[in-house]
Amino acid sequence: MSRIADRFAALRRERRAGFVIYTMGGDPDYATSLALLRGLPKAGADLIEIGMMFSDPMADGPAIQAAGVRAHKAGATLRRTLDLVAEFRREDQTTPIVLMGYYNPIYQFGAQEFAAEAKAAGADGLIVVDLPPEEDVEFRPHAETNGLDVIRLATPTTDAARLPAVLDAASGFLYYVAVLGVTGTKAAVTSFITEALKPIRKQTGLPIAVGFGIRTPAQAAEIARVADAAVVGSAFVQLIAEHLGPDGKPRPGLVDAALRFVGDLARAVRSARVTAGA
Amino acid sequence: MDTPNTYRAGPDERGHFGLFGGRYVAETLMPLVLEVERAYAAAKADPTFQAELDGYLATYVGRPSPLYYAARMTQHFGGAKIYFKRDELNHTGSHKANNCMGQILLAKRMGKRRIIAETGAGQHGVAVASVCALFDLPCTVYMGSVDIERQAPNVFRMKLLGAEVKPVTLGSATLKDAMNEALRDWVATVDTTYYLIGTAAGPHPYPAMVRDFQSVIGREVREQIMLAEGRLPDTLVACIGGGSNAIGLFHPFLDDPGVRMEAVEAAGLGIDTGKHAASLTGGKPGVLHGNRTYLLQDDDGQITEAQTISAGLDYPGIGPEHSWLHDIGRVNYVSATDREALEAFKLCAKLEGILPALEPAHALAHVSRIAPRLPRDHLLVVNICGRGDKDVFTVANALGVKL
Numbered sequence: 001m002s003r004i005a006d007r008f009a010a011l012r013r014e015r016r017a018g019f020v021i022y023t024m025g026g027d028p029d030y031a032t033s034l035a036l037l038r039g040l041p042k043a044g045a046d047l048i049e050i051g052m053m054f055s056d057p058m059a060d061g062p063a064i065q066a067a068g069v070r071a072h073k074a075g076a077t078l079r080r081t082l083d084l085v086a087e088f089r090r091e092d093q094t095t096p097i098v099l100m101g102y103y104n105p106i107y108q109f110g111a112q113e114f115a116a117e118a119k120a121a122g123a124d125g126l127i128v129v130d131l132p133p134e135e136d137v138e139f140r141p142h143a144e145t146n147g148l149d150v151i152r153l154a155t156p157t158t159d160a161a162r163l164p165a166v167l168d169a170a171s172g173f174l175y176y177v178a179v180l181g182v183t184g185t186k187a188a189v190t191s192f193i194t195e196a197l198k199p200i201r202k203q204t205g206l207p208i209a210v211g212f213g214i215r216t217p218a219q220a221a222e223i224a225r226v227a228d229a230a231v232v233g234s235a236f237v238q239l240i241a242e243h244l245g246p247d248g249k250p251r252p253g254l255v256d257a258a259l260r261f262v263g264d265l266a267r268a269v270r271s272a273r274v275t276a277g278a
Numbered sequence: 279m280d281t282p283n284t285y286r287a288g289p290d291e292r293g294h295f296g297l298f299g300g301r302y303v304a305e306t307l308m309p310l311v312l313e314v315e316r317a318y319a320a321a322k323a324d325p326t327f328q329a330e331l332d333g334y335l336a337t338y339v340g341r342p343s344p345l346y347y348a349a350r351m352t353q354h355f356g357g358a359k360i361y362f363k364r365d366e367l368n369h370t371g372s373h374k375a376n377n378c379m380g381q382i383l384l385a386k387r388m389g390k391r392r393i394i395a396e397t398g399a400g401q402h403g404v405a406v407a408s409v410c411a412l413f414d415l416p417c418t419v420y421m422g423s424v425d426i427e428r429q430a431p432n433v434f435r436m437k438l439l440g441a442e443v444k445p446v447t448l449g450s451a452t453l454k455d456a457m458n459e460a461l462r463d464w465v466a467t468v469d470t471t472y473y474l475i476g477t478a479a480g481p482h483p484y485p486a487m488v489r490d491f492q493s494v495i496g497r498e499v500r501e502q503i504m505l506a507e508g509r510l511p512d513t514l515v516a517c518i519g520g521g522s523n524a525i526g527l528f529h530p531f532l533d534d535p536g537v538r539m540e541a542v543e544a545a546g547l548g549i550d551t552g553k554h555a556a557s558l559t560g561g562k563p564g565v566l567h568g569n570r571t572y573l574l575q576d577d578d579g580q581i582t583e584a585q586t587i588s589a590g591l592d593y594p595g596i597g598p599e600h601s602w603l604h605d606i607g608r609v610n611y612v613s614a615t616d617r618e619a620l621e622a623f624k625l626c627a628k629l630e631g632i633l634p635a636l637e638p639a640h641a642l643a644h645v646s647r648i649a650p651r652l653p654r655d656h657l658l659v660v661n662i663c664g665r666g667d668k669d670v671f672t673v674a675n676a677l678g679v680k681l
Binding site for chain 1: 292300301302303304305306307308309310312448449454455458461462465466467468563564565566567568573575577578579580581
């Protein structure tokens, strides 16, 4: 079984939802990013999404775009992001890593080469935001050959007619986008999500992680009552931004503050104590 | 590569022109572009839609635009017989109105109550703002803050027309960033909002739809040159940024093997300086804004900035159908620098009494290279896709003149 499947199986045994944290690879610089990654599992992250920066992240809001700009300025490239994964994996063999980004950097790297190197580095799954099922024939087979999960997004606009296309060949988990909009701009509404997940659960047995619009421990706990995992991204990268000096360099205490925030979120998710769908 | 039976059948049902095009959008956008595709297919098959569009094109946009024999320019170069397709005479001053009229009628048909758009130079923004005023629809135009600064008159025009102009400060703060921001707006407002894309790029069906609405240019040229000369032209020339005026002129002629086509990209300060907007000449295939096409980018796949004196050509990509026509060799893609475009701008003003926009000045720069070497019975049509009034400040600045 993959690390992702193992982790969701363990969560089911513990009868709780998982906590997923998103961090932009190389933000605000390589060393700090690695220190954050290494601290995340202990702080309570069950699964880590690492953003692969792209100059034109059209599904992301200002917070994550700014994180990408910071990473780029500090020298982030797709290869350096794979280096981060490999360095993290040397010390942590169990926490699943999902790489999340846009297709063009992968296309330039070479889809086949990228899938092979991502696997070798220790990644477990991939989310390529702008590669819908209709366009992923040149990429998905390489991911599958290398045993990487292809994680798909479903949204409030994904209707019953479209859902089978999204779920076809999806693996790992399903990422449900909780709000109409880009990352980090609106608050998710739990009652709406509860209703929205019902028809999806009828069509798939995959765990469902819910993200976009979760900013506080209280919100994360609410989501954890109805979903298999709650994802927080923009609020985390924004906190990193708040701990940078005027020169863009990390101020002392950044890593501790960021991990404290993750700890608060993770505790809230754990104390929600509900296994969704049970 | 095999020669297809027809060059006019594309795209396939999923929006691909060979390797290019497609629908590379986030799942959040996918249902939206599928909805536009269904609505456009229905409208295209509905004669009342086409009749309504033709009516507005005739009475509001001012079509057909004339095909004008440029006698003095012809004489000046002493070679090919040069015709201007006068699309700069359209309402709002460019070919952009053709597409805006088509898409606003589609938006109305779809029951949308709000329009968003991106603009670079502001020509598309002004055309969108105009048709939104005409149909009383609220309109938000996203524009890079850098472009807002260098295109102040067009910003004011849009506001006079009732549009809200939203500055975009992210990224390079130019056209590509305005497009990112418009896409983000659309994701969050899908129920009410229609995204009116200004060039033959973006996710399927936009490249094909914008091409269809712009093809009125080429269809008119066919009829007009038959009347004037009794035969088809030998060469067509158009400038190309995203490529909507070029595909509009070329598409009706793609299956006429005797018609040669030349598209002129903006070479900025020169291709070898790296400061240009020539996606085909200086870029490589990649994925941006919903389609695969040639893009200016670095080795890591990060999109790089375009640079040209002409804000309307200032885009790091190009419509996917052009990428395909480039790779199969049906259209010849060349480039002209800022300096060459400025020379052509001045020459056209003096010889013909027409101030072309800096965009078609690139096409004219290429005409000045090829016309002298062509025989006198060679029929050359160049698309003057916009008028130069918007550019007088830029030109004065480039020529070192204080206004």
